[in-house]
Amino acid sequence: MKLTSLLLATVTASLLSACIYINKGGDSNSDWEKTERENKAVISSLQINTAEMDIRSRLGEPDFSEGYTDNDADVRVLFYRTQRQKEDGITSKNECTPLVFRNGKLIGWGDKAYSSHQNH
Template identity: 85%
Template structure:
C-alpha cells in the first residue's frame, strides 16, 4: 500500500469513529431521565406553605398547570414530570406529580392532594 493511501485510510477511519462517538453522545433518553430525577429530588424536599414562586424557581416551568377559584381562594395545580409511563416521547399528566397551591402557598402534592382539591 502506498504511504498516501495508508494516510487517507487512517484519516477516514478516524473521521468515521468520531461520527459514531458524536451520535452516541446525543442520547435524548438521558435528558428526560435526568429531569425526572431532579424533579423527584426537589419534590421530595418540599415543605407545606412554600411560596409558588420559590418552587417555580427550583423546578422551572411546569409540564401542565390548572387553576380555579374555590370560595375566596385561588387554587393552582402545577404538574412536573416524575415517572415515565410510555416510550412515546409525549409527557402526559399521569407521568407527572401534581403540586397544589392555595393563594400562592403549597398545600400539598401527589394524587391525594390533587384529588381532594379538584374543583367540582
C-alpha cells in the same frame, strides 16, 4: 487500490455516523432522567405553606398547570415530570407529580392532594 480506499472511506463514514447517532440518543435519555431525578429530589423536600414562587424558582416552569377559583380562593396545580411511563418523547400528566397551591401557598402534592381538590 482506489477501490480499497473508497471502500475504507465509506465504511469509516458509516461507523462515525452510527456513533454520532447513538451518542445523541443517549444524551436525550440522560436529560429527561436528570430532570426527573432533580424534580423528585426537590419535591421530596417540600414543606407545606411554601410559596408558589419559591417552588417555581427551584423547579422551573411546570410541564402542565391548571387553575381555578374555589370559595374565593385561587387554586393552582403545577405538574412536574417525575416518572416516565412511555418512550414516546412526549410528557403526559400521568408522568408528572401535581403540586397544589391555594392562594399562592403549597397545600399538598401527589395524587391524593390533586384528587381531593378536583372535587371542590
